[in-house]
Every structure is written in C-alpha cells, then in structure tokens.
Amino acid sequence: MTYRAPVADIAFALKHAAGLKAALQEGLYGDLDEATVDAVLDEAGKFASDVIAPLNAVGDKFGTPFKDGAVTTPPGWKQAYTSWAAAGWNGLASPADFGGQDLPHAVNAACIEMWNAASMAFGIGPVLTMAAVDALHAYGSDELKQKYLEKLISGEWMGTMQLTEPQAGSDVGALRTKAERAGDGSYRITGSKIFITYGEHDLTDNIIHFVLARLPDAPAGTKGISLFLVPKFMPDGSRNDVRAHSIEHKMGIHASPTCTMVYGDKGGAVGWLIGQEHKGMLCMFTMMNRARLAVALQGVAIADRASQQAHAYARERKQMGHAIIDYPDVKRMLLTMRGLTGAARAISYATGVALDRSIRAGDDAARQKAHELASLLTPVAKAFSTDIGIEVASLGVQVHGGMGFIEETGAAQHYRDARIAAIYEGTNGIQAIDLVTRKVPLDGGNTVAAYIEGLRQTIAAVKASNAPAFGDTAARLTESVDALERATQWLLKQNNSPDALAGATPYLRLFGNAAGGVMLAEQALIALRQNDDAASRTALARFFAENIAVTSGGLERNVTEGAQSITNAEAALA
Numbered sequence: 001m002t003y004r005a006p007v008a009d010i011a012f013a014l015k016h017a018a019g020l021k022a023a024l025q026e027g028l029y030g031d032l033d034e035a036t037v038d039a040v041l042d043e044a045g046k047f048a049s050d051v052i053a054p055l056n057a058v059g060d061k062f063g064t065p066f067k068d069g070a071v072t073t074p075p076g077w078k079q080a081y082t083s084w085a086a087a088g089w090n091g092l093a094s095p096a097d098f099g100g101q102d103l104p105h106a107v108n109a110a111c112i113e114m115w116n117a118a119s120m121a122f123g124i125g126p127v128l129t130m131a132a133v134d135a136l137h138a139y140g141s142d143e144l145k146q147k148y149l150e151k152l153i154s155g156e157w158m159g160t161m162q163l164t165e166p167q168a169g170s171d172v173g174a175l176r177t178k179a180e181r182a183g184d185g186s187y188r189i190t191g192s193k194i195f196i197t198y199g200e201h202d203l204t205d206n207i208i209h210f211v212l213a214r215l216p217d218a219p220a221g222t223k224g225i226s227l228f229l230v231p232k233f234m235p236d237g238s239r240n241d242v243r244a245h246s247i248e249h250k251m252g253i254h255a256s257p258t259c260t261m262v263y264g265d266k267g268g269a270v271g272w273l274i275g276q277e278h279k280g281m282l283c284m285f286t287m288m289n290r291a292r293l294a295v296a297l298q299g300v301a302i303a304d305r306a307s308q309q310a311h312a313y314a315r316e317r318k319q320m321g322h323a324i325i326d327y328p329d330v331k332r333m334l335l336t337m338r339g340l341t342g343a344a345r346a347i348s349y350a351t352g353v354a355l356d357r358s359i360r361a362g363d364d365a366a367r368q369k370a371h372e373l374a375s376l377l378t379p380v381a382k383a384f385s386t387d388i389g390i391e392v393a394s395l396g397v398q399v400h401g402g403m404g405f406i407e408e409t410g411a412a413q414h415y416r417d418a419r420i421a422a423i424y425e426g427t428n429g430i431q432a433i434d435l436v437t438r439k440v441p442l443d444g445g446n447t448v449a450a451y452i453e454g455l456r457q458t459i460a461a462v463k464a465s466n467a468p469a470f471g472d473t474a475a476r477l478t479e480s481v482d483a484l485e486r487a488t489q490w491l492l493k494q495n496n497s498p499d500a501l502a503g504a505t506p507y508l509r510l511f512g513n514a515a516g517g518v519m520l521a522e523q524a525l526i527a528l529r530q531n532d533d534a535a536s537r538t539a540l541a542r543f544f545a546e547n548i549a550v551t552s553g554g555l556e557r558n559v560t561e562g563a564q565s566i567t568n569a570e571a572a573l574a
C-alpha cells in the first residue's frame with residue numbers, strides 16, 4: 001500500500017492537542033497564521049507521499065553498498081534529497097539570519113513525522129543535520145557560523161553526530177577519541193566512532209561531522225569531553241583525514257548508511273572547537289535533545305504507516321465471506337494501533353510547542369517554565385513513541401496474518417525499521433531513568449504537578465460535556481491520572497533509590513498512557529464543538545480510555561510495589 005500523509009489528522013493534533021492554535025492566537029510566532037501552517041503541512045504531505053514514499057521499498061532492498069570507502073545510496077535517493085533540500089525543508093525551523101525560515105519547531109516536528117513515515121531511512125539523515133545546525137548556531141564561533149551554517153541550513157551539506165565508541169556505549173565519558181591543540185586555533189582528532197548515521201554517503205558534496213573527543217589535560221568522565229566540527233572536505237577543497245572504514249549490516253533502515261568512522265590515518269583530522277574546551281556535553285545535549293524529539297516522531301511515523309497499511313488490508317482481505325475488519329479482534333488491533341499512534345503524536349507535538357515557548361516566550365519566567373515542561377516531556381515522547389512504534393508495527397504484521405511475515409507486503413519492513421528507534425539517542429531505559437531522577441523532581445516536583453493538574457482540567461471538561469458517545473471516558477481517565485499522581489508522589493519520596501530506578505520504565509509508560517489518553521479526549525471535545533469528524537475522534541478517545549488507560553492501575557503497582565522482585569532477584573538470574 002502507498003503511504004498518504006494524514007495531513008488533516010496531523011494538523012488537528014498539532015493545533016488542538018499540542019496547543020499550536022493557542023500559541024498562534026497569543027502571537028508567540030509573530031505574524032504567522034493558521035493558513036500558512038496549513039499550507040506548509042499540505043505541501044510537506046504531498047512531497048512525503050509522492051516523492052519519498054515510493055522510494056521506501058527500493059531503499060530497503062538496495063541498501064547502501066560500500067566500496068573503497070564510498071557509499072552508494074539507492075536509486076532515486078539523491079534526486080529526492082536534492083529536490084527536498086531545494087524546496088527549503090531542511091531549514092524550516094532554522095534561524096533566518098543564515099537562510100532558514102524560522103518557523104515553529106512544532107511545525108517542523110509534524111513535517112519530520114511525514115518524512116519518516118514516507119521512509120524512516122531517508123528521514124533520519126536530515127534530522128541530524130538539523131541538530132547540528134542548532135548546536136553550531138548556539139555554541140559555534142562567528143567564523144565557523146559564517147563558513148558552515150548557511151550550507152547546513154540549506155541542506156547543500158549534511159551533518160553528523162558522533163558520540164559512540166565500541167568500549168563506551170551509553171557511557172559517553174569512557175570515550176577514547178583524542179584531540180590535540182595544533183597551535184593555530186585548530187585541533188587534530190584521532191580515534192574511531194561506531195554507529196554513525198550517514199557518516200558517509202553521496203547525497204551531498206561535503207559532510208560536516210560533529211565529534212566528541214578528549215584533550216590531553218581533560219578531566220576524567222563526561223566533564224572532560226569537548227565537541228569539534230570536523231569537515232569531510234576542508235575549506236580549501238582538500239580531503240580531511242577522516243574516512244568511513246565500514247558500514248553496518250542492520251536489521252532495518254537498510255537505506256540509511258550506518259558507518260564506522262576513523263580519524264587520523266595521516267596524523268589527525270583537522271577540527272575546530274564548538275563551545276568551550278571540556279564543555280562538549282553541554283553542546284552535544286543541544287543536538288541530542290532535538291534528535292530525541294525527532295526519534296519520537298520516527299516512532300509516530302512508523303506507527304502511522306503501519307496503521308494505514310493494516311487498515312487497508314483489513315478492509316480488502318476476505319475470510320468466511322467477510323472482510324476481516326468486521327471481526328472484533330481485528331477491530332481491537334486496529335483501534336489499538338490508531339489510539340496509540342494518536343496518543344504518541346499528541347505528546348510529541350506538545351513537546352515541540354513547549355520547546356517553541358522555551359525559546360520564544362516573552363519573559364524569562366515563561367521561557368523557564370516552558371523549558372522545564374519540554375524537559376519533562378522529552379523523555380516521555382522519545383520512549384513512549386518509539387515503544388508504541390514497535391508495538392503498532394508488530395500488530396500490523398498480525399493483522400496481515402501470514403502475509404505480514406512475507407517481505408513483499410511491506411509490513412515486515414515497518415517492524416524491522418521501527419526496532420532501532422527505542423535504542424538510539426539514549427535507550428528507552430535511559431530515558432525512563434532520566435525522567436524519574438531528573439525531570440520529575442524539576443522545580444521540587446511542581447512542573448509535573450502542574451502538568452497533571454492540566455490533565456485533570458481536560459477530564460473535567462469531558463465529564464461536563466455530558467456527551468453520551470464518551471461512555472466511561474472521564475471515569476477511566478480519572479483513574480489513570482490518579483494512578484499517575486500517586487506513582488509520581490511515591491517516586492518523589494524515593495530520592496533516586498534503586499527502587500525508583502526499578503520502577504522507571506513502567507512509570508514512563510503510565511505517564512504516556514495517562515497523558516495520551518487525555519490528549520485524545522481533548523481532541524474529541526474540540527471536534528464535538530466544531531462538528532469536525534467528531535464521531536471518529538470520540539470513538540477513538542473512548543476506546544483508548546476504556547481499553548488502554550485502564551492498565552494504569554497495574555503500572556502504578558509495578559512502580560510502587562514491584563521493585564523488590566527486581567532488586568532482590570539475583571537467584572533468578574544466577
């Protein structure tokens with residue numbers, strides 16, 4: 001089945017669940033109006049559906065052949081990327097002073113979903129360039145900005161993010177890549193990196209690598225890491241001392257080249273410092289947080305594409321005289337797919353709006369409050385969305401039955417592609433630990449408390465609507481948010497104990513279920529007021545509340561009562 005970007009659903013979630021409409025009305029985005037946002041989303045949907053999506057299966061089969069240090073991307077890939085960049089999509093949310101369009105990050109988030117739904121292997125490359133732009137704009141010297149920002153923003157050049165090494169994994173502080181001061185303001189980089197997305201390719205004439213390395217006098221651990229800009233080709237056109245050694249043969253996203261990179265065969269790659277010496281993690285976190293939201297959107301993207309395909313197949317496939325969509329268990333699977341996808345989309349877009357407010361709000365207090373909300377939501381968006389991407393893609397295979405296990409249908413590719421998103425940019429377990437140890441305690445717990453209160457206000461509006469179509473939505477969502485609040489209070493008392501860490505993953509899922517369920521109900525309320533696809537949105541919100549949000553009580557018990565079965569389970573693991 002061919003992917004069609006669900007532009008109407010995307011726009012509705014962005015405006016109403018995520019709060020973009022309210023932000024536009026407040027003037028957060030200057031003179032930007034709703035009609036312009038709609039036009040941008042519509043054009044993005046057309047490009048994703050008509051240009052990128054047809055290349056998805058081609059890329060999966062062709063992969064990225066590697067020979068003599070060079071990567072060949074699949075047929076049609078370079079032409080699609082060149083057209084995409086020429087249309088200005090790479091610089092949608094980038095600063096206008098270097099050629100970007102300075103549109104909201106939330107609008108860019110919606111577009112990122114569409115690029116990745118069309119082809120996740122295509123969509124991941126530009127995401128890293130966008131993250132590189134953010135880091136360079138925030139921390140780079142004026143000289144580096146003048147040389148590199150405009151071409152990165154235009155997409156003429158692409159960027160990479162290089163952290164991981166074989167011995168380090170998620171322990172970035174254990175990296176061994178070295179940097180030496182050259183005496184002329186530049187540095188010489190030696191070492192190697194693994195799992196580098198788009199580390200080598202033929203889409204652009206130059207690739208700008210953002211590389212973490214350690215200076216000789218650096219403190220141990222993450223406090224001693226610096227970030228360097230290392231171009232594939234130097235400003236004079238000569239080749240820098242950096243190369244791809246090999247590419248990985250992966251479970252999915254076959255058309256995205258994942259490279260092992262080597263620096264310093266000939267004495268050291270030339271690099272320039274981003275930010276301050278030994279402060280590289282501060283700069284890298286700017287890249288990583290943007291990338292984490294983008295990876296959340298990859299989860300949404302794969303879930304949406306798998307849902308579209310499963311729904312179409314269920315309408316066409318006949319068994320015992322009926323289309324299989326008529327059978328209750330298939331309905332349950334399809335509704336689960338749509339409900340989880342919609343919940344993850346709303347959470348991810350809301351994170352984008354919070355990010356915009358943290359940058360654009362009119363005073364320091366408002367920007368700080370928005371920053372804390374974006375910080376709270378980012379690990380939830382990343383982990384919840386990528387988990388459901390896997391689950392929804394798996395259900396898509398199940399809806400197809402035996403045909404889902406056959407590569408020709410494409411359902412298996414979605415499942416294979418989705419699996420990586422829960423691993424990279426910080427595994428989902430790390431996201432959960434970050435949530436309970438750093439984000440829930442923000443402002444003494446007031447940030448999460450205010451967020452939960454906002455969820456309760458929406459539930460009260462659902463109850464007050466007295467709409468029969470909601471069924472028990474308000475009651476079930478109340479129970480879900482009650483469970484979230486009790487689990488949150490319990491965690492705040494644990495002082496990051498092993499018991500809190502043991503409950504981190506179920507807590508994040510509880511958070512996602514409660515928040516996502518309320519956001520679906522909020523969209524249904526607005527649809528009822530506007531008479532805009534109200535029956536469909538209300539039915540989906542009710543399904544989520546009565547079939548998914550009801551798991552919250554069990555998740556709460558996982559958090560508050562299940563720790564000892566994990567921390568004292570040595571005998572079971574012997």
